[in-house]
Amino acid sequence: MDEGYGIVARGVCRSFGQVQALRGIDLTAPYGEVTALVGPNGAGKTTLMLILATLLRADRGEIRVGGVDPARDPVGVRRQTGWMPDAFGLYDQLKVVEYLDFFAGAYRLDRQRAARRIAETLAATRLSDYADRPVHVLSRGQKQRLALGRALLHEPRVLLLDEPASGLDPHSRIELRDGLRGLAAAGVAVLVSSHILAELEEVADRIVFVSAGQTAGQYEVGDLANAAPRPWRVKATDAAALSLALVDLGVSGTQNDTGTVLPAMNEEAAADLLAALVSAGVRVVAYGPVGGHLESAYLALTGDGR
Numbered sequence: 001m002d003e004g005y006g007i008v009a010r011g012v013c014r015s016f017g018q019v020q021a022l023r024g025i026d027l028t029a030p031y032g033e034v035t036a037l038v039g040p041n042g043a044g045k046t047t048l049m050l051i052l053a054t055l056l057r058a059d060r061g062e063i064r065v066g067g068v069d070p071a072r073d074p075v076g077v078r079r080q081t082g083w084m085p086d087a088f089g090l091y092d093q094l095k096v097v098e099y100l101d102f103f104a105g106a107y108r109l110d111r112q113r114a115a116r117r118i119a120e121t122l123a124a125t126r127l128s129d130y131a132d133r134p135v136h137v138l139s140r141g142q143k144q145r146l147a148l149g150r151a152l153l154h155e156p157r158v159l160l161l162d163e164p165a166s167g168l169d170p171h172s173r174i175e176l177r178d179g180l181r182g183l184a185a186a187g188v189a190v191l192v193s194s195h196i197l198a199e200l201e202e203v204a205d206r207i208v209f210v211s212a213g214q215t216a217g218q219y220e221v222g223d224l225a226n227a228a229p230r231p232w233r234v235k236a237t238d239a240a241a242l243s244l245a246l247v248d249l250g251v252s253g254t255q256n257d258t259g260t261v262l263p264a265m266n267e268e269a270a271a272d273l274l275a276a277l278v279s280a281g282v283r284v285v286a287y288g289p290v291g292g293h294l295e296s297a298y299l300a301l302t303g304d305g306r
Contacts, residue, residue: 005064006031006158006189007052012061014047021047023213024061029191029206031157034184036204037193038298044213045193046086049162052191053083066158066189079107082151086163086193092136096127096146099135100153107154121149124179141168148176152183159183161192165199177203201294209298224294229266234277235259235286245280249273259286 007029014022022044029035037045050056052065054074063070066080091099100121104114122128125145130138138146148164161180165173180203184190194200200207201221209216235258236242242260246253251273253260265273274287 004030006066007035007191008062008064009048009052010062012048012051012063013059014044014051014056015059021213022051022058022061025210025213026215026218027191027208028218029158029189031189032184032187033205034180034190034192034203035206035208036200036294037191037208037210038197038200038294039210039216041195043210045210046162047213048210049083049085049160049191049193052077053081053085053160054078079154080157082154082156082159084147084151084159084161084164086166092134094135095132096135096138097122097131099146100150103150104153109154117153117155121153124152125149126175141172144168145172157188159188159190161190163194164192165194165196173199197294197298207294221294229264229269230295231264231290232262232270232273233259233286233288233290234262234274234284236277237283237285242277242282242284245277245282248280249276261290 005028007027009025009027011024011026012022013020013024025044025048027035027037027048037048039045047056051058051063052070054070054077057071065077068076068080070077091102094102097118100118101114104118109117119128122131125148127138127142127146127149130142135143135146144164144166145168148161151159151161165176168176177199180190180192184205192200192204204221206218206220207224208218234242234253239255239260243253243255246260246262251262253262255261262270262273270287270289274284277284
């Protein structure tokens, strides 16, 4: 299958009794990039993640993780994959360093490498001061960071993260974002599923939209501006002059305390309208889209309204 991709999935199907969770989903995640998996609850995101992590088998479809078929060689997939589920089990009575040492053994790291990686992981997750404390004393955010550190212990080539920002404070979320960008820069294929669209837009290179167990679209983040139009907001020093200019240009708008909300447009159309307003003598002081590219594209592609 495709070279240069940490993950390739084609036509993946999975049912649970009469419930068809995946209906032929397609996805690619290149090395060196962060790919975001976006969709509503029940879209099949977690089911796909579990299949990629070798914890479920697909009913049909082709899958490669790091070039390896998880159905034929699950151990080969696990050797090069870091997995962080949305609900993870922690051995609460172990000390933090013991917890990491246990998984270093599970990953078959030799003692020298294990010691190095545990120290690096504690530093990277800001848990060095908690190394000798029981896991159960950690806060929710600290446990989340520990679970992420566990997934990175063996320096995987492919990283699967299901809602990794859940429970993290704003500072930790910024660190997570920077960390994922650093991993991608080092050549790791990162696949992250999250419902926090604004944060995904900041960290992701590519977006895969899923809905009802199928792929609704795959886009480079830079292309999302024209993937789905979105409303824009304009504000001028003279609101009356702005309203008259919009009427002359045949554009409807809704005024509120923050300005005038304009109909949905892509960036090219929005730029043309701004140029026309300035040419008409309107003194524009604020002009920008309402909501992010990812949110607008998600709502349009999945058919979810507000």
